[in-house]
Amino acid sequence: MRALKTVILSAAVALGLGGSALASEGVKLPTQSWGHSGVFGTIDKASAQRGFQIYKEVCSACHSMKLVPIRTLTGIGFKDDELKALAATYEVQAGPNDNGEMFMRPGIPADRFPSPFANDNAARASNNGALPPDLSLVAKARVGGEDYLYAFLTGFEDSAPEGVNLMPGMNYNKYFPGHQVGMPNILQPDGVQYADGTKATVEQQAKDIATFLTFVAEPKLDERKQMGVKVILFLIVLAGLMYATKRQMWAKLH
Amino acid sequence: MAQAHASNFKNPVVKWIDSRLPIFTMLHHEYNEYPMPKNVNYLWAFGAIAGIMLVIMIATGLVLAMQYAANTAIAFDSVERIMRDVNYGWLLRYVHANGASFFFIAVYLHMFRGLYYGSYKAPREILWIIGVVIFLLMMATAFMGYVLPWGQMSFWGATVITNLFSAFPIVGDPIVTWLWGGFSVDNPTLNRFFALHFLLPFVILGVVILHTAALHICGSNNPLGIDPKGPQDTVPFNPYITVKDLFAVVVFLIVYAIFVFFMPNYMGHPDNYIPANPLVTPAHIVPEWYFLPFYAILRAIPDKLGGVLAMFGAIAVLVVLPWLDTSKVRSCKFRPIYRQFFWVLALDALVLGYAGAMPAEGHWLLIARIGTAYYFFHFLILLPVLGKLERPSPMPASISEPVLKGGGRVAAGAHAKPMEKA
Numbered sequence: 001m002r003a004l005k006t007v008i009l010s011a012a013v014a015l016g017l018g019g020s021a022l023a024s025e026g027v028k029l030p031t032q033s034w035g036h037s038g039v040f041g042t043i044d045k046a047s048a049q050r051g052f053q054i055y056k057e058v059c060s061a062c063h064s065m066k067l068v069p070i071r072t073l074t075g076i077g078f079k080d081d082e083l084k085a086l087a088a089t090y091e092v093q094a095g096p097n098d099n100g101e102m103f104m105r106p107g108i109p110a111d112r113f114p115s116p117f118a119n120d121n122a123a124r125a126s127n128n129g130a131l132p133p134d135l136s137l138v139a140k141a142r143v144g145g146e147d148y149l150y151a152f153l154t155g156f157e158d159s160a161p162e163g164v165n166l167m168p169g170m171n172y173n174k175y176f177p178g179h180q181v182g183m184p185n186i187l188q189p190d191g192v193q194y195a196d197g198t199k200a201t202v203e204q205q206a207k208d209i210a211t212f213l214t215f216v217a218e219p220k221l222d223e224r225k226q227m228g229v230k231v232i233l234f235l236i237v238l239a240g241l242m243y244a245t246k247r248q249m250w251a252k253l254h
Numbered sequence: 255m256a257q258a259h260a261s262n263f264k265n266p267v268v269k270w271i272d273s274r275l276p277i278f279t280m281l282h283h284e285y286n287e288y289p290m291p292k293n294v295n296y297l298w299a300f301g302a303i304a305g306i307m308l309v310i311m312i313a314t315g316l317v318l319a320m321q322y323a324a325n326t327a328i329a330f331d332s333v334e335r336i337m338r339d340v341n342y343g344w345l346l347r348y349v350h351a352n353g354a355s356f357f358f359i360a361v362y363l364h365m366f367r368g369l370y371y372g373s374y375k376a377p378r379e380i381l382w383i384i385g386v387v388i389f390l391l392m393m394a395t396a397f398m399g400y401v402l403p404w405g406q407m408s409f410w411g412a413t414v415i416t417n418l419f420s421a422f423p424i425v426g427d428p429i430v431t432w433l434w435g436g437f438s439v440d441n442p443t444l445n446r447f448f449a450l451h452f453l454l455p456f457v458i459l460g461v462v463i464l465h466t467a468a469l470h471i472c473g474s475n476n477p478l479g480i481d482p483k484g485p486q487d488t489v490p491f492n493p494y495i496t497v498k499d500l501f502a503v504v505v506f507l508i509v510y511a512i513f514v515f516f517m518p519n520y521m522g523h524p525d526n527y528i529p530a531n532p533l534v535t536p537a538h539i540v541p542e543w544y545f546l547p548f549y550a551i552l553r554a555i556p557d558k559l560g561g562v563l564a565m566f567g568a569i570a571v572l573v574v575l576p577w578l579d580t581s582k583v584r585s586c587k588f589r590p591i592y593r594q595f596f597w598v599l600a601l602d603a604l605v606l607g608y609a610g611a612m613p614a615e616g617h618w619l620l621i622a623r624i625g626t627a628y629y630f631f632h633f634l635i636l637l638p639v640l641g642k643l644e645r646p647s648p649m650p651a652s653i654s655e656p657v658l659k660g661g662g663r664v665a666a667g668a669h670a671k672p673m674e675k676a
Binding site for chain 1: 489528
């Protein structure tokens with residue numbers, strides 16, 4: 001009886017823990033150690049800044065990030081004047097003006113990152129029919145999150161394994177669902193020149209991008225965890241007081 | 255002659271109001287002196303916890319509704335605006351989204367507690383049935399709430415679930431068109447789901463009041479399942495049960511906070527962070543975890559209409575449960591055979607939930623079918639038959655008897671008290 005109960009309760013725990021693994025299928029993702037994982041983990045700002053550099057120089061040629069205002073970058077250490085200067089490098093459509101015409105103006109920090117294509121169809125037309133996904137939430141929109149992003153970016157193979165019929169214009173990736181992906185193997189060793197002098201290996205770049213995209217998808221991550229620690233400490237103390245009160249009250253009863 | 259209510263309150267203002275509208279007398283009666291069996295354990299706290307969750311959901315939901323826009327063109331972006339630009343919007347949304355899961359956790363534990371201790375038996379049948387009504391309303395509310403962010407799972411979940419009604423012959427398709435307000439899940443669907451998602455929690459609140467009213471007529475059940483014989487068997491609700499419930503609420507909130515602050519998307523599906531796209535179907539359409547056992551039952555039946563009927567039947571058996579269980583003994587404590595089957599049912603519910611998350615093929619389909627068969631066997635055959643055959647173990651004469659027997663140990667604990675105080 002007691003044994004059966006133990007089996008069921010442990011099954012419940014196991015099922016609960018296994019829950020997140022449910023949706024992942026096929027290949028097992030390698031896991032990386034992230035600055036932002038764990039209870040006290042925070043976004044590695046230097047890494048995220050490097051990731052932003054790659055986004056700006058590489059990813060943004062094809063990928064939009066349209067839900068993210070430029071000012072979000074204050075969260076990884078950009079100063080006000082840096083942000084203004086950065087925003088001004090973008091051209092943003094505004095208007096209509098008094099003559100009813102749309103015009104281009106330099107960006108301001110409140111603008112969202114401009115998209116490389118006017119719409120999805122234009123993006124497909126320029127990318128061999130494939131639609132490069134928006135990156136605003138991609139770290140939360142894939143099973144495995146940042147580990148998946150890292151695995152995907154480092155998971156390209158020069159040629160498909162025997163027996164796999166790669167369709168024209170597609171590339172083989174170990175971790176992409178279905179393995180055939182329109183995106184080419186874009187990260188090259190020293191493909192970017194990091195401003196802070198970090199050596200730009202493919203692994204380093206993948207890690208920096210994944211960190212940056214995690215930040216972009218969840219800009220309040222640090223604030224959330226810091227508040228969480230305080231809330232839970234408060235609740236634990238409150239629970240202790242409640243338990244003591246309860247014990248004392250019920251003791252009078254006997 | 256008009257006669258005012260004879261109020262016992264000392265405060266003149268309270269007395270003046272109370273003698274005209276005896277709301278203070280009512281509250282005093284229902285929440286101060288309401289007698290609770292003194293032997294209730296912490297499983298009895300899940301009613302209070304579920305009540306707190308309802309309040310949290312209404313409070314956060316109200317504020318979220320002030321920022322959310324129910325239009326397919328901007329719904330997804332408006333949720334992201336809440337996450338990024340609204341002050342503490344991320345907190346409100348994560349509290350609300352995880353709150354739905356924790357509301358269901360509380361209610362499922364509340365229901366299994368009722369099953370274990372026979373809380374559905376006479377005279378608490380209506381209390382139990384009202385509870386099933388709350389459960390149904392919660393399912394409808396949660397389902398429609400999940401559609402609002404207008405992600406991929408929102409859209410495709412809504413499509414799958416509303417399409418279930420098309421299984422009914424003749425009336426099926428018109429019903430689905432009527433539910434959608436068009437010929438597919440689209441803007442009218444989102445609009446009405448938002449309106450109903452806002453309305454239903456208040457309906458739940460009303461039914462919860464009825465649930466409490468019905469409870470306070472019969473009084474609470476207890477782990478022994480025998481009625482209190484007098485004041486020696488009960489304690490006043492306040493402060494004894496209030497303080498015990500509050501402790502349980504805080505412990506529950508700790509677990510809830512761990513999810514909200516450290517794993518807020520654990521119980522969600524990554525696909526719901528992709529905007530709804532009617533042209534791209536996700537590889538697996540999975541409902542939220544709290545629907546999974548029912549989803550497994552739905553898919554276990556090879557026929558569409560049969561599956562829909564089985565799924566609704568799985569809830570319908572709960573309505574008639576008070577009459578399916580023929581045993582006069584409430585608590586599983588005194589039902590040695592049924593007690594084993596209770597745990598089999600609990601395991602069955604977990605297995606069904608797991609199978610519901612897996613693709614409906616191969617051995618998972620077989621497991622879902624066995625699980626479904628057991629679910630209905632348990633309620634429709636086992637419970638009626640077992641009640642006749644089983645020999646209950648001897649029951650104590652009153653609640654105080656075993657409490658006093660065990661009281662030696664409790665008293666020993668109580669002796670330690672002064673040291674704690676010192």
